[in-house]
Amino acid sequence: MEKVLEVKDLHISFDVYGGEVQAVRGVSFDLYKGETLAIVGESGSGKSVTSKALMRLLPMPPAKIKQGQILLEGRDLTKLSEKEMQRVRGAEISMIFQDPMTALNPTMTIGKQITEVLLKHQQMTKAEAKARAIELLDLVGIKEPALRFKQYPHQLSGGMRQRVVIAIALACNPKVLIADEPTTALDVTIQAQILELIKDIQKKTRTSIIFITHDLGVVANVADRVAVMYAGKIVEKGTVDEIFYNPKHPYTWGLLASMPSLEHGDEELYSIPGTPPDLLNPPKGDAFAPRNAYALKIDYEMEPPMFQVSDTHYAATWLLHPNAPKVEPPKVVRERMKKFEALTKDRGGEKR
Amino acid sequence: MNKLVEVKNLKQYFKVGKGQVVKAVDDVTFDIYKGETLGLVGESGCGKSTTGRTIIGLYEATGGEVLFNGLSVHRKKSAKEAKELKRKMQMIFQDPYASLNPRMTVADIIAEGIDIHGLAKSKEERMNRVYEMLETVGLNREHANRYPHEFSGGQRQRIGIARALAVEPEFIIADEPISALDVSIQAQVVNLMKKLQREKGLTYLFIAHDLSMVKYISDRIGVMYFGKMVELADAEELYRNPIHPYTKSLLSAIPHPDPETERTRKRIIYDPSQHNYKEGEDVRMREITPGHFVYCSEAEYEKYKAMHS
Ligand SMILES: Nc1ncnc2c1ncn2[C@@H]1O[C@H](COP(=O)(O)OP(=O)(O)OP(=O)(O)O)[C@@H](O)[C@H]1O
Ligand SMILES: Nc1ncnc2c1ncn2[C@@H]1O[C@H](COP(=O)(O)OP(=O)(O)OP(=O)(O)O)[C@@H](O)[C@H]1O
Ligand SMILES: [Mg+2]
Ligand SMILES: [Mg+2]
Numbered sequence: 001m002e003k004v005l006e007v008k009d010l011h012i013s014f015d016v017y018g019g020e021v022q023a024v025r026g027v028s029f030d031l032y033k034g035e036t037l038a039i040v041g042e043s044g045s046g047k048s049v050t051s052k053a054l055m056r057l058l059p060m061p062p063a064k065i066k067q068g069q070i071l072l073e074g075r076d077l078t079k080l081s082e083k084e085m086q087r088v089r090g091a092e093i094s095m096i097f098q099d100p101m102t103a104l105n106p107t108m109t110i111g112k113q114i115t116e117v118l119l120k121h122q123q124m125t126k127a128e129a130k131a132r133a134i135e136l137l138d139l140v141g142i143k144e145p146a147l148r149f150k151q152y153p154h155q156l157s158g159g160m161r162q163r164v165v166i167a168i169a170l171a172c173n174p175k176v177l178i179a180d181e182p183t184t185a186l187d188v189t190i191q192a193q194i195l196e197l198i199k200d201i202q203k204k205t206r207t208s209i210i211f212i213t214h215d216l217g218v219v220a221n222v223a224d225r226v227a228v229m230y231a232g233k234i235v236e237k238g239t240v241d242e243i244f245y246n247p248k249h250p251y252t253w254g255l256l257a258s259m260p261s262l263e264h265g266d267e268e269l270y271s272i273p274g275t276p277p278d279l280l281n282p283p284k285g286d287a288f289a290p291r292n293a294y295a296l297k298i299d300y301e302m303e304p305p306m307f308q309v310s311d312t313h314y315a316a317t318w319l320l321h322p323n324a325p326k327v328e329p330p331k332v333v334r335e336r337m338k339k340f341e342a343l344t345k346d347r348g349g350e351k352r
Numbered sequence: 353m354n355k356l357v358e359v360k361n362l363k364q365y366f367k368v369g370k371g372q373v374v375k376a377v378d379d380v381t382f383d384i385y386k387g388e389t390l391g392l393v394g395e396s397g398c399g400k401s402t403t404g405r406t407i408i409g410l411y412e413a414t415g416g417e418v419l420f421n422g423l424s425v426h427r428k429k430s431a432k433e434a435k436e437l438k439r440k441m442q443m444i445f446q447d448p449y450a451s452l453n454p455r456m457t458v459a460d461i462i463a464e465g466i467d468i469h470g471l472a473k474s475k476e477e478r479m480n481r482v483y484e485m486l487e488t489v490g491l492n493r494e495h496a497n498r499y500p501h502e503f504s505g506g507q508r509q510r511i512g513i514a515r516a517l518a519v520e521p522e523f524i525i526a527d528e529p530i531s532a533l534d535v536s537i538q539a540q541v542v543n544l545m546k547k548l549q550r551e552k553g554l555t556y557l558f559i560a561h562d563l564s565m566v567k568y569i570s571d572r573i574g575v576m577y578f579g580k581m582v583e584l585a586d587a588e589e590l591y592r593n594p595i596h597p598y599t600k601s602l603l604s605a606i607p608h609p610d611p612e613t614e615r616t617r618k619r620i621i622y623d624p625s626q627h628n629y630k631e632g633e634d635v636r637m638r639e640i641t642p643g644h645f646v647y648c649s650e651a652e653y654e655k656y657k658a659m660h661s
Contacts, residue, residue, distance in 0.1 A: 043506060043534045147372065155368055158446070159396020184531050185446075187396045187561050188605040192619055195607075214534045215562070217607030221614040240611045258535040259609055260568040268546075269539035269568070275507075343612065 005031035010068035025232035034206035041229030111149035136167040231287035238313035245340030248315035357384040363415035378579035391570030442516035446528035459496040465519040506537030
């Protein structure tokens with residue numbers, strides 16, 4: 001498969017009053033043509049900082065890329081001048097932001113904001129751009145697009161604003177689309193439409209997508225592969241089936257155990273105990289150890305390397321070391337694993 | 353059960369542009385009982401936030417009324433009454449980043465309401481109250497002198513909850529309080545809200561998109577579509593026996609954290625033209641089975657009733 005994007009050993013820090021916040025601490029991943037890679041993980045684990053770095057949108061200072069490469073079709077984006085980057089941004093690689101309010105200009109009509117992007121990157125007359133903008137609004141499921149075209153962001157609901165942002169990001173058919181919680185503000189029917197829309201466009205244009213979300217249902221729906229982040233690192237990555245049915249990292253177990261299912265009774269929801277580490281002073285050893293019921297002694301001393309589980313599945317936990325004691329994952333995870341065994345029996349895939 | 357909030361034929365219209373009107377909330381009627389959680393779900397832009405904001409008195413209603421403890425929220429009030437009402441109804445916002453003033457310490461954020469309502473007689477009492485609130489939401493007194501940017505999203509959301517609780521409200525409107533948080537922190541916040549409800553007898557209006565969370569926290573759920581309430585029932589009942597076609601479509605769209613299920617899930621598409629309501633037809637909420645209300649015409653009522661009893 002053809003690699004579109006390679007991120008290699010990326011380190012990003014923020015200089016703050018008290019020292020250096022090490023927000024991203026050695027992130028590596030590949031993105032293949034036409035695939036969707038979902039990034040999940042704790043609030044504050046560095047998902048947005050990583051994606052903004054790909055767009056070169058971090059304010060520098062206080063941010064700095066300390067180490068690493070971002071190769072878009074072989075070209076290192078960390079080395080481009082701002083002028084060169086402007087041609088890449090919005091055309092070759094574009095982004096849907098987490099917060100639709102900050103992504104839109106409050107003093108400009110919706111219509112103007114979409115046509116502006118079209119006119120900048122594509123050869124179009126004003127009239128063509130307007131027609132295309134209304135078409136895009138319609139495409140993302142906005143009713144009465146011609147009326148909305150003339151409105152300002154504050155006159156739309158949160159969900160409608162996000163659909164406008166999506167319309168803008170899709171306007172130029174980018175090679176890489178980064179979607180940072182694009183559907184968090186939307187109801188599930190519109191969310192389903194948007195996901196179908198994104199998948200549809202992806203099929204036609206073979207756009208590669210990085211999809212950041214907290215909603216594991218959405219991940220199960222859109223992702224080909226999944227990367228799980230904790231405290232500035234990818235702690236597990238694999239195909240969507242490997243992560244949902246055969247997870248290896250205790251943090252991934254904790255995430256999967258925290259969700260209520262629709263059959264959930266009245267008992268308390270599980271939540272991962274403790275608080276996330278202070279990235280001003282990242283702990284020695286595995287950053288997750290103090291919150292990890294499965295932590296081994298070595299976790300407090302040495303960071304685990306990425307252990308390979310299959311050709312596509314990796315996890316950074318000492319539990320995968322041949323000498324580690326065998327542990328029993330939480331019940332919800334064991335049930336998922338059983339399902340996985342049934343699946344792979346028919347298909348022949350990863351073994352445990 | 354006692355009604356704490358009664359929403360009667362509430363309308364909230366916004367003028368946009370020349371002579372155009374958005375009917376954000378269009379003749380909505382429902383009650384919220386003391387001590388319950390009413391979940392509110394529906395299409396984005398259907399008027400959930402506007403309903404919440406109008407109930408709490410942030411907007412004048414275009415029509416209809418909202419009663420809180422039997423008294424109208426939008427009536428003319430003395431300054432003292434207005435203040436008291438403001439205290440009893442609190443709102444937790446979706447965005448814990450934007451809703452906390454970055455230049456205020458956590459203590460001052462939490463104590464703002466205490467000061468406005470004169471709930472503390474001395475500096476010492478004020479700080480004790482702040483500490484108590486911090487502990488209630490699972491933070492500690494060391495956090496009091498810090499600033500919002502020093503906290504994670506989940507911690508900030510707890511600060512927002514502490515601020516709302518500090519004035520001892522009876523009723524809290526939580527507008528997507530957990531959407532921006534990771535699942536483990538969502539679980540923390542929801543567990544906390546449930547615990548506080550048990551301990552303090554709070555009443556919640558819980559607005560959200562995550563239907564499995566809404567189902568978990570709510571006693572009853574209202575479904576809105578385009579400014580109208582289209583279905584209202586017990587949480588379990590709504591999921592087991594959805595009746596309005598929009599509700600069915602909504603439930604069928606919930607993504608499950610299970611790739612195999614997702615590959616085969618079929619979504620039901622809702623087409624509003626299917627109702628074919630005639631001009632002036634009497635379409636309103638009707639009770640199909642006890643406690644289960646659906647927005648329908650007389651003919652649909654007969655049909656639904658035949659199907660569900
Ligand atoms: N301008 C900044 N100055 C200092 N620290 C920052 C700045 N921006 C981000 N950080 C820190 O970088 C870390 C990673 O933040 P990031 O926004 O990438 O998290 P995230 O994984 O996207 O979380 P969420 O799921 O809540 O969106 C956090 O600890 C955050 O506090
Ligand atoms: N201040 C305003 N001026 C004009 N129109 C408004 C205003 N506030 C809301 N609206 C309109 O009212 C309708 C309902 O908006 P509201 O924010 O209540 O929706 P919502 O159900 O909360 O949606 P979401 O789930 O996306 O947050 C939308 O059509 C919106 O554009
Ligand atoms: Mg983020
Ligand atoms: Mg809203």
